[in-house]
Amino acid sequence: MDVVGSHTLANICAQTQYGGIVTCCGLAQGIDLSTTVAPFILRGVTLTGIDSVMASYDKRIAAWNLLAYYLDEKLLSHISNTISLTECVEAANKMIAGQIKGRCVVDVNKST
Numbered sequence: 001m002d003v004v005g006s007h008t009l010a011n012i013c014a015q016t017q018y019g020g021i022v023t024c025c026g027l028a029q030g031i032d033l034s035t036t037v038a039p040f041i042l043r044g045v046t047l048t049g050i051d052s053v054m055a056s057y058d059k060r061i062a063a064w065n066l067l068a069y070y071l072d073e074k075l076l077s078h079i080s081n082t083i084s085l086t087e088c089v090e091a092a093n094k095m096i097a098g099q100i101k102g103r104c105v106v107d108v109n110k111s112t
Contacts, residue, residue, distance in 0.1 A: 001050075006030035018043045025050035079103060084110040 002009045003026030013022050013035055022045060039045040055063075079102040083091050094100045 001025065004029040006032050007034060009033055010035035013039045013045055013047060016043070016045045019045075021046045021048060023048050023050050025052050080105055082107050082110065084108075 001023045002012050003024075005024065005027035006029035008029055009022070009024055010033055016022055016039060020043070024047065040047070081100070081102065082105045085106060085108050088106060091100065091104050095104075
């Protein structure tokens with residue numbers, strides 16, 4: 001699942017395994033998508049957009065229920081890190097330097 005778009009989404013498609021599905025729900029990095037059709041025709045990769053604006057309440061609840069059922073929460077600790085608001089500048093500098101992998105979740109209620 002990608003929330004960034006642009007060349008990050010293109011890289012995700014290029015790295016997705018045979019028969020994989022990439023979902024996209026955001027364009028934080030940009031609306032452009034500069035990639036080839038190779039992942040789609042050589043490995044059967046599917047790129048699916050997630051409608052996070054016009055989806056009905058019932059569809060959203062169903063999606064969250066599926067996620068809660070199938071997602072192994074222990075795996076999230078390998079791809080995410082929770083930081084406080086005061087740690088954002090340091091985390092941003094590490095991101096720019098390529099020293100952080102995965103996602104940072106900012107908990108505005110967390111104290112350092």
